[in-house]
Amino acid sequence: MPSECIPYSETNYFTNLILDYLSQKPDVQKFYNRYPEIDNFQAQIEEKKASFSSEKRQVLVRVLERQYENVQISGATAENIKLLGEENTFSVTTGHQLNLFSGPLYFLYKIVSTINLTKILKEKHPEYNFVPVYWMATEDHDFEEINFFNLKGKKFKWNNADKKAGKTAVGFLNTEGLQEVFNLFSAEIGAGRDAAFLKELFENAYLKHENLTEATRYLANELFKDYGLVILDAQEKELKKEFIPHAKNELLDQVSHKTTSKSLEELSALGYNVQVNPREINLFYLTEDFRERIIEREGNYFVHDKEDIKWSREEIVKELEENPERFSPNVVMRPLYEEVILPNLCYIGGGGELSYWLELKNYFKAENVPFPMLLLRNSALIQTEKQQKKREKLKITNNELFLKQHELINRKVRKISNIDIDFSPQKEQLVNQFQQMYDLAEKTDKTFLGAVKAQEVKQLKGLDHLEKRLLKAQKRKLKDEVTRIANLQNELFPNGSLQERQSNFSEFYAEFGKELIPTLVEHLNPLEENFKILTFSQD
Template identity: 55%
Template sequence: MPNHSLQYIKTGYFSKLICDYLAEKELLKPFYNRFPNLENFKHQLQEKQKNVTDDKRHLLAKRILFQYGDNPLSQATLSNIDLLKEKTTFTITTGHQLNLFTGPLYFLYKIYSTINLSEKLNSEYKTNHFVPVYWMATEDHDFEEINYFNLFGKKVSWGKNVSGAVGEITTEGLREVEKQLRKEFGESENAKKLISYFSKAYTKHKNLADATRYLANTLFQNHGLVIVDGNDPALKKCFIPYAEKELTENLSFKKVTETTKKLTDLGFSEQVHPREINLFYLKENLRERIIEQEGRFYINETALAFSKEEILKELHENPQRFSPNALLRPLYQEVILPNLCYIGGGGELAYWFQLKDYFNKVDVPFPILLLRNSVLLVPKILSGKLKKLNVSIESLFLQQHKLMTKHTREISTIEIDFSRQKEFLQKQFKDLYNIAKQTDVSFIGAVGAQEKKQLNGLDTLEKRLLKAQKRNLSNELDRLKTIQNELFPNQSLQERKLNFSEFYLEYGEDLMNILKENLDPLDLKFTVLEL
């Protein structure tokens, strides 16, 4: 089975919004700036260039270098950080939660999409430079979303009671997870490398942000990846004017609500619900919503409260205590970075579509939105089994009951499709209708009822025959079901369920090289890779 791709719409796993966007449907054009193609990046950088000051560039480079601390930096990454100071340098950005040991497979696909697009643009626009950026979601507070990953059908979990921003969570307790992984991974060279990655990341660093930075830097530093933590006091100073508008004018709530209504009127779903104030108040072990009532600002679930003057004073004196939520984080990112393109999954891009009018209102260029690469990894042993069964990889994207029915019909030596019989029956009844019209029109209803009864009878016979054939062919169908379950765990996309370590154990660095070489971020198709 050669490596190939298929249209996202044919997978059945992507929303109408995303499929319409990829098809460049006219009705969605008001909700984004430019479509992701090479030519549009030239116009995007011209627009963005006017929006980024030299001071901001130098501050960004300085703070990123500070954030890396004593992490060993490759020459490629060091060079990219330094190049951020130049007017001709721009970023290509993806963001991701601080999932334990990268979480689901698509973490890798996000990063390689970002790296490969940066390289493609560096090749196309020689007078500019493009830097791949991973924006760590250090200010998220939903620990239950990130404290585990799936391995060999089981959950590897980090049990801990925490509150506040996840980036500040201590790594205490992860030695126990390391012990569990040593048993699961075994003693192979690839297993030892994985344990080394985990141990150095999570037992040698004090908090989850530092651990994640180390791990991502270790996996991707040779490709010049630059990692940014937005939870930085100096960077948040740049966001003060926007946070002030948020507190005093509820600007994002007004504009995003208007845009969301336009989207829902077109039949699309609301991805994120805007609040009157889309900021959290952030302190040690605390990240809670800011709620305004009758001119006072309350911190949810606490006794903290501020007058308007007090909260604005707090914002200017301690900007690090104000944390953008999912709707405001994209704006913060675009204010901080000389960014041209955001690469994300379908759910992420869906809430970006709600933001276009808001970005226009605050006069910040809206980035190009690019769906990250999606991949199905197919081990050769499974592709060999599929060939023997004469089943295409596209068929595996079907719901399991539809796949079983399709394959039964294809391999059955008995004709299961009664379409010809139904067509013949309908022709006979057509003659009966003519007779009824010529004799007594009161018979027409009786003829119709008889036709429906006999067609239903054929449907029942067809279903019974199909069921009988499924029993007769159960051995082959069970083999096919096993393959689909392995490639689509829990009837979901592999990339959303499995961790990279399962494949790294088998293929080692070859896995990373295959992804780097085969993911084309501008291809805009679902990728199938044989390993």
């Protein structure tokens, strides 16, 4: 299958911080320990091995075995869970929300990147084992972010949800109310063998499991079990016990806020946008009914909007020690929790995720936890052979595809037009003429300089206006060509955004079948720092 690539910097979809991180700009190097180049992993292995105990491994294996009790597990996944108990085994982790039917397409790219990095590491270090882990964000409570997916330009939304939606962790939510979404999805996806698989997958995941955690575990396992993917729900009392010392530091000393503040100031001083601003306490109090912030006031602790729940310092420490599962880390503390309970070497995420991880190095140092390597997940654009031929016929380069639509159309109209629509030479000539007038005004009466400047601006604006009118006229004349350009870009960039951030995997599975994921696994190399364009044939 043909594949091409372009640099991330030429896509116009990645922030300066991420681009500077990828280029290992010196200013950014202070915010991480090791860049994820293959030769740097040995040092990361040694550091993690020295800090991760055998006892932690046994807890992890025990929890995973319990979570997989009612799941049809593959031999590869069962073996990987067992291997996590051995001191020469390490994980590579990605995380994702419990989006309905996986949400945007990049869900696949995250996991494929994770799987493929473990393969690369095994080839480089055969004496170790490497396990791909998908961390389910079961504790998030932002229901509006996860209750829909897009298919063929249509939005499928979970409307009749559990009354606790948006109040407590999404992993707790009952899957009742998804029959309506299933019916609409079934009608839209159509007929055929691959469509039948997708219907069965949706039905088995969401209509035959009680909550969103179980449904998502089933879905991810069905898609990736052949690759040994291990799926973890960290909302477990036994795992939270290991995090008690760090949660206690947060409650009593606000460590995360104190240690990240300097990093945020430094990132801002370098001109980067801050992704996440930490609170003074970055823990929520979690029950099956609500997930709310913990607030400290004058030595006492409260739950936001729950004034009847409060503790003294001694009482909240006791509550933490007795019920650690009720203390839920937010986006600032979740990375630390992950690295405390996993023998992890590398976290793989999108640009937004890596941006907030880069705020946390000082926090990890203060808590004496190794800071993992950070790897940008693969990004890709999937096109058909037919779409590729359209692009070539329209003489659009891969790089031009990523332009804003008006820029792309203006560029192509200028290129294919039989007249010159670029008035730059005329503007340059006009500027030169007015320079002579400025010189003349300087020598005679300087009060005329303002009048000359006003006239220059007026005439340059006039040329701009004429140029735009001429370009608009040519667009009308080349209407068919303009329409074909717009239609092609709209197909590949739905809603004017990256395909991977809008479309659901089912749209492509229905078209390309069971070869979709194996093809992604074959062609997406997480250590290749380029945006991939993959061309699928249509049988």
